[in-house]
Amino acid sequence: PAVSSLIRRHKALGGIVLTASHNPGGPENDFGIKFNCENGGPAPDAFTNKIYALSGEIKQYKIASVSVDVGKVGVTNAEVDGKPFTVEVIDSVSDYVLLMKEIFDFEQLSGFVSGKSRPGGAPLKMRIDSMNGVTGSYVNEIFVNCLGASKDGVVHTTPLPDFGGLHPDPNLTYAKDLVDTVRAGDYDIGAAFDGDGDRNMIIGRKAFFVTPSDSLAVIAHYLECIPYFKRNGVQGLARSMPTASAVDRVAEALGKEMFEVPTGWKYFGNLMDAGRLCLCGEESFGTGSNHIREKDGVWAVLAWLSIMSHTGKSIEDICVEHWKRYGRNYFTRYDYEECDLAPCNEMMETLEKTITDPAFVGKELSAGGKTYKVKLGDNFSYNDPIDKSVSTKQGLRIVFTDGSRIVMRLSGTGSSGATVRLYIDSYEKENVLGSASEMLKPLIDIALEVSKLPTFTGRNAPTVIT
Numbered sequence: 001p002a003v004s005s006l007i008r009r010h011k012a013l014g015g016i017v018l019t020a021s022h023n024p025g026g027p028e029n030d031f032g033i034k035f036n037c038e039n040g041g042p043a044p045d046a047f048t049n050k051i052y053a054l055s056g057e058i059k060q061y062k063i064a065s066v067s068v069d070v071g072k073v074g075v076t077n078a079e080v081d082g083k084p085f086t087v088e089v090i091d092s093v094s095d096y097v098l099l100m101k102e103i104f105d106f107e108q109l110s111g112f113v114s115g116k117s118r119p120g121g122a123p124l125k126m127r128i129d130s131m132n133g134v135t136g137s138y139v140n141e142i143f144v145n146c147l148g149a150s151k152d153g154v155v156h157t158t159p160l161p162d163f164g165g166l167h168p169d170p171n172l173t174y175a176k177d178l179v180d181t182v183r184a185g186d187y188d189i190g191a192a193f194d195g196d197g198d199r200n201m202i203i204g205r206k207a208f209f210v211t212p213s214d215s216l217a218v219i220a221h222y223l224e225c226i227p228y229f230k231r232n233g234v235q236g237l238a239r240s241m242p243t244a245s246a247v248d249r250v251a252e253a254l255g256k257e258m259f260e261v262p263t264g265w266k267y268f269g270n271l272m273d274a275g276r277l278c279l280c281g282e283e284s285f286g287t288g289s290n291h292i293r294e295k296d297g298v299w300a301v302l303a304w305l306s307i308m309s310h311t312g313k314s315i316e317d318i319c320v321e322h323w324k325r326y327g328r329n330y331f332t333r334y335d336y337e338e339c340d341l342a343p344c345n346e347m348m349e350t351l352e353k354t355i356t357d358p359a360f361v362g363k364e365l366s367a368g369g370k371t372y373k374v375k376l377g378d379n380f381s382y383n384d385p386i387d388k389s390v391s392t393k394q395g396l397r398i399v400f401t402d403g404s405r406i407v408m409r410l411s412g413t414g415s416s417g418a419t420v421r422l423y424i425d426s427y428e429k430e431n432v433l434g435s436a437s438e439m440l441k442p443l444i445d446i447a448l449e450v451s452k453l454p455t456f457t458g459r460n461a462p463t464v465i466t
């Protein structure tokens with residue numbers, strides 16, 4: 001029951017949910033691997049590796065001939081091979097709305113969104129783009145029906161098997177339609193989600209772009225304007241290693257624990273289960289809290305609306321104020337998609353050798369009139385403080401004495417060849433209003449030079465820049 005209620009609460013839409021065990025909470029599941037599957041979170045490596053190994057041994061499978069009307073909420077009981085077999089169809093939208101109502105102050109948010117509690121009574125101008133992914137039904141119910149947003153403010157809300165030809169990736173490249181519309185109009189907030197709704201992009205008036213790293217840091221700063229955190233308290237904060245370290249400064253100011261984990265949401269789960277983590281995020285447009293064990297795009301928009309309503313300020317003003325208070329982490333990510341695998345592996349091996357050579361520490365690297373001194377070079381590894389497991393080879397890092405960083409890793413999700421990701425993060429205490437592309441140019445040039453990326457990949461420009 002614990003698994004099913006968490007899965008209900010999580011937006012497990014349009015797919016089949018396979019649970020790991022018939023005895024959740026028991027010492028071991030059916031595959032003989034011990035892990036807590038009750039939290040509804042992603043399975044750990046050992047478990048998915050075992051599934052993969054077993055998939056190679058499957059000789060036959062059986063299909064249960066039970067007929068279920070998936071358009072109707074309810075339980076169907078049947079007998080299969082003499083054993084009871086139950087299929088339950090749930091309404092995940094209503095479950096999710098109930099959960100969001102427990103987390104956020106819907107009365108306050110509806111006054112703010114519908115305009116009833118705003119001076120002049122004008123509704124908030126929103127442009128929420130579901131990009132024909134699964135969030136459509138949630139977006140209609142939450143923003144339009146519950147909060148009183150205008151119907152024209154939500155678009156592409158019909159989930160389609162082919163996403164209607166869109167590429168539901170919430171970034172400046174693939175959500176261009178949203179960016180252009182918000183830039184040309186008078187919208188207060190724009191947001192887009194990916195196909196399964198766990199990732200999000202937030203933009204403000206005139207398409208002011210909030211980097212995922214800043215989004216995490218700003219939400220962290222304002223956590224207590226969200227009833228869930230006021231009630232449950234604020235525990236530690238966390239980010240994936242390549243994510244810019246803006247949130248670290250908020251954790252320090254709040255006196256909270258801060259965790260840096262490898263890329264992949266599964267690394268946050270243990271910390272949440274142990275009560276040490278309440279908010280986390282990744283540069284790959286994932287933001288979420290311990291209300292579930294995945295990132296949650298719609299939750300992130302509700303968090304931003306709560307902050308806008310609490311402060312009465314625009315998204316850009318909220319960010320600028322944040323940078324003035326904490327300083328700014330300029331951040332960019334370059335993706336080189338579908339490169340040949342062998343030279344990329346060679347590039348990573350060569351770079352690892354260079355940066356882990358003890359002589360690399362203390363080196364001064366210059367470009368564009370700026371010089372950075374190397375403080376550390378490594379292949380990131382993570383010691384899980386809860387289960388004590390160690391994850392090695394999680395990305396190459398060069399950290400400079402001023403806190404700036406160059407990170408390079410190969411994507412674990414690309415579908416063909418290799419996708420190289422280059423992340424640049426640079427901190428400025430005072431100079432916070434510059435353009436990221438200009439501020440980061442010297443570090444990008446240094447990264448390309450040290451890694452010899454153009455030579456190894458044959459690419460002179462990335463496919464996607466964030």
Ligand SMILES: O=P(O)(O)OC[C@H]1O[C@H](O)[C@H](O)[C@@H](O)[C@@H]1O
Binds near residue numbers: 414
């Ligand atoms: O390995 P990459 O392509 O950079 O993808 C990294 C991302 O992969 C999946 O989407 C995970 O759910 C994310 O938590 C992770 O950030």
